[in-house]
Amino acid sequence: MSFDLGKISETLVTGKVDDLKTLTGQALETDIKPGDILNQGLLPGMDTVSQRWKAGDMFMPEVLRCAKAMGGAMEVLRPHLSESELGNAGTIVIGTVAGDLHDIGKDLAAMMFEGAGYNVINIGIDQPNEAFVKAVKEHKPNVLGMSALLTTTMPRMGEVINSLKEAGIRDQVAVILGGAPVTEEFAKEIGADLYAPNAGSAVEITKEYLESKV
Amino acid sequence: MKKETAHKKLVIACGSIGPELESLPKPPGTDLYFMDQNLHRIPERLKEEVQKSLDRFDQYDQVVLGYGLCSNGVAGVIPPTQQLFIPRVHDCISLFLGSRNKYKDVFYNYPGSYFLTKSWIEELKDPLGLMENEYTQRVGRETAEWAINEEIKNYKYIIFVNNGVGDTDKCRNRAIENATYFDKEFVEMEGQLAYFHRILNGPYDKTDFVTIMPGEEVKQKDFLK
Numbered sequence: 001m002s003f004d005l006g007k008i009s010e011t012l013v014t015g016k017v018d019d020l021k022t023l024t025g026q027a028l029e030t031d032i033k034p035g036d037i038l039n040q041g042l043l044p045g046m047d048t049v050s051q052r053w054k055a056g057d058m059f060m061p062e063v064l065r066c067a068k069a070m071g072g073a074m075e076v077l078r079p080h081l082s083e084s085e086l087g088n089a090g091t092i093v094i095g096t097v098a099g100d101l102h103d104i105g106k107d108l109a110a111m112m113f114e115g116a117g118y119n120v121i122n123i124g125i126d127q128p129n130e131a132f133v134k135a136v137k138e139h140k141p142n143v144l145g146m147s148a149l150l151t152t153t154m155p156r157m158g159e160v161i162n163s164l165k166e167a168g169i170r171d172q173v174a175v176i177l178g179g180a181p182v183t184e185e186f187a188k189e190i191g192a193d194l195y196a197p198n199a200g201s202a203v204e205i206t207k208e209y210l211e212s213k214v
Numbered sequence: 215m216k217k218e219t220a221h222k223k224l225v226i227a228c229g230s231i232g233p234e235l236e237s238l239p240k241p242p243g244t245d246l247y248f249m250d251q252n253l254h255r256i257p258e259r260l261k262e263e264v265q266k267s268l269d270r271f272d273q274y275d276q277v278v279l280g281y282g283l284c285s286n287g288v289a290g291v292i293p294p295t296q297q298l299f300i301p302r303v304h305d306c307i308s309l310f311l312g313s314r315n316k317y318k319d320v321f322y323n324y325p326g327s328y329f330l331t332k333s334w335i336e337e338l339k340d341p342l343g344l345m346e347n348e349y350t351q352r353v354g355r356e357t358a359e360w361a362i363n364e365e366i367k368n369y370k371y372i373i374f375v376n377n378g379v380g381d382t383d384k385c386r387n388r389a390i391e392n393a394t395y396f397d398k399e400f401v402e403m404e405g406q407l408a409y410f411h412r413i414l415n416g417p418y419d420k421t422d423f424v425t426i427m428p429g430e431e432v433k434q435k436d437f438l439k
Contacts, residue, residue: 053384056256061353063359102367120304125368126325151283151304152321155438180257183434 003030008041008073013048015065017072020195024073034080038115042073043200046112050198062091066107081117089117090142090210093135093173096125099157102179108199109145110180116203118143132160137193141173143206148179157182158190171189174213176206224296225413226267227280230333231255231308233379234410235280241415247271251337253287260287268293278413283307283437291432298426299418300410302437306331309413310375312406314422324401328361330389331405332380342368342392363396372398377405 011020011142027037049066058066061212086118092113096106103125114120121139136144144164157177164170176194177187187195193208194209196202223244227235229251240246247267253260260281265292268277268291277296281288282303291298301309307329308317320327330340340349341362349358374389376382386402393400409422424436 054256054258056259059255059348059352060365061349061357064361064364065353065357099321099325103362103368151285152317153435181283181434183286183289186434189435214263 003027003032005032005037005041008037009045009048012042012045012066012069012073013052015069016063017065017069020061020069021072021076024076028076030078034077037077038081042070042077042115043112043203046070046108046200047198049053050200052133054198064104067104067111070108071111074111077115081115089207091119091139092143092145092206093121093123093132093139093141094145095123095127095132095135096147096149096179097153097160098126098128099131099156100148100150100153101125102147105149105179105199106145106147108194109147109202112199112203113145113206116207121138129156129160129163133163133169136164136169136173137167142210143176145176145178146175147177148182152183154179154181157192161191174206174209176202179201223276223278224271224275225278225280226264226271227413228254228284228306229337230331231280231309231410233332234318234377234405234407235414237377237379238407238411238414241254244414251333251339253282257287261290262285264288264291266357268296268298272296278418280309280413282308283434286434287384288431289434289435292430293335293428294427295428297414297428298432300424300426300432300436301413302422303409304426304437307375309409310405311403312408316406320373320403324371324373326368327373327401328369328371328392328398329373329375330373330385330392331377331381332385335385335388336380340388340392341372341396347379366396366398370399371401372396373401374402375403375405377407383409 008023011023035052053063094110110120110122123135146157175192176196177192178196194205196205226247229248232248253263272295274296277298279300282301282305284305303314308314310331311317345358345362349361372389372393374386390400426432
C-alpha cells in the first residue's frame with residue numbers, strides 16, 4: 001500500500017498534534033521504513049516551518065504548535081526506529097550559552113538529533129562556559145551544539161571554543177552553532193566547524209560533516 | 215546651540231522609538247521618517263525595507279538609522295549615496311536606557327527580562343497584547359495563551375522603562391498587569407533620552423555610532439565590538 005509522506009509534512013505544518021500522531025501511526029502500518037517517515041515526512045515539514053517563520057508568514061504560536069506536533073509524532077515513531085536508526089549516529093551535547101534563556105530552537109534541534117539517532121545530552125539554558133567544557137569532558141560527544149538567540153550573548157560561543165582549546169579537547173568534538181542572530185561568517189570567525197541556519201538543517205549538516213571526516 | 219552641518223540629514227527610525235524621538239526638538243535641516251515597528255519580528259524584511267528607504271531617499275547627504283543591529287536586521291544594508299550612522303547597540307533597549315553600558319548592567323543584574331516601553335505597550339506588543347490580539351486571531355485564545363507562556367516561561371522580570379513620554383501611568387499599569395498575569399516580577403526603570411538626542415543632533419562618535427560610507431555594507435561585527 002502506498003502512503004503519501006507529503007501528507008505527514010503538510011499535517012505537521014498545520015500543527016495539528018493529534019492528526020499528525022494518527023497519521024504517523026498509519027504510516028507505520030505500511031511497509032515504509034520508520035526512518036523514511038522521519039526523513040521524508042517530518043523533517044521536510046519542519047523545514048517548511050522554518051522557512052515560513054523566517055519569511056514572517058508564520059507567527060510564534062504556530063511555530064510552537066508545529067514543534068509540539070513534531071514531538072508527538074516522535075513519541076509514536078521512536079519505539080519503531082531500529083537500533084541502527086536510533087542511538088548509533090553519535091552523541092551530541094547541546095545547550096544555550098550563559099545569559100541566554102531561550103530554548104525553543106535549541107530544544108527543537110535536540111529533538112531532531114534524537115530523531116536522527118543521536119544520543120542527545122541537553123544541558124539546558126543559561127549555561128556557563130565551563131558547563132560546556134565539563135559536559136564535553138564527561139560525555140565525550142562527537143558534536144557540541146551551542147545556541148544563542150541574542151547578539152549580546154553570541155560572543156560566549158567563541159569563549160567556549162577557546163576554553164575547549166585551553167582544555168586540549170577542541171579537536172575531539174565538532175562544534176555546531178545555531179540561533180537566529182548567528183551567521184556563517186560569525187561561526188567561521190570564532191572557529192566553529194559548522195553553522196545551521198535552522199533546527200531542521202542542523203542534523204543534515206552535521207551528518208555530512210561527520211561522514212566527510214571518516 | 216551647536217549646528218551639526220548645513221547638509222540635509224534624514225533620520226530613518228523604527229516606530230518603536232517614535233514617541234521618544236518626537237518628544238525632542240528637531241534640529242534644523244533634519245527630517246524624520248518612521249518605519250513599521252512590526253518589522254522587528256522579521257529581520258530579513260527589516261533589511262529589505264531599510265534598504266528600500268535608503269535607495270529612495272538619496273537626496274540626503276547623511277542618514278542616521280534609529281535602529282540597532284536588531285537581530286541582524288540592518289546587517290547587509292548598503293547606503294547607495296549617503297553617509298550612514300547607526301547607534302552601536304544590539305537593539306532599542308540600549309537606546310531607551312541611554313547607553314550600551316547601562317543595558318549591560320541591567321542584563322547582568324536582571325537576567326531574564328522582558329522590556330516594555332510606551333510604544334511596545336501601546337502597539338499591543340506586550341505579552342498580554344500579543345496574546346489577546348495577534349496570537350488569538352491566528353490560533354484561538356487557548357493556544358495563544360499556551361504559546362505566550364511557552365515563549366516567556368524563562369523570563370523572570372517585566373521591566374517598564376519609563377522615559378517620561380506620553381501617559382506614563384497608563385503604561386506602568388499595563389506593565390504591572392502583564393507582570394501579574396504572567397507571574398513575573400515587575401520592575402520600573404528610569405530611561406534616558408540622551409541617545410535619542412544624539413541620534414537627532416550628533417556627535418556620531420565611533421564609540422556610540424557605527425559609521426558607514428556610501429557603497430559600504432553594514433556588518434554584524436561592527437556591533438559586536
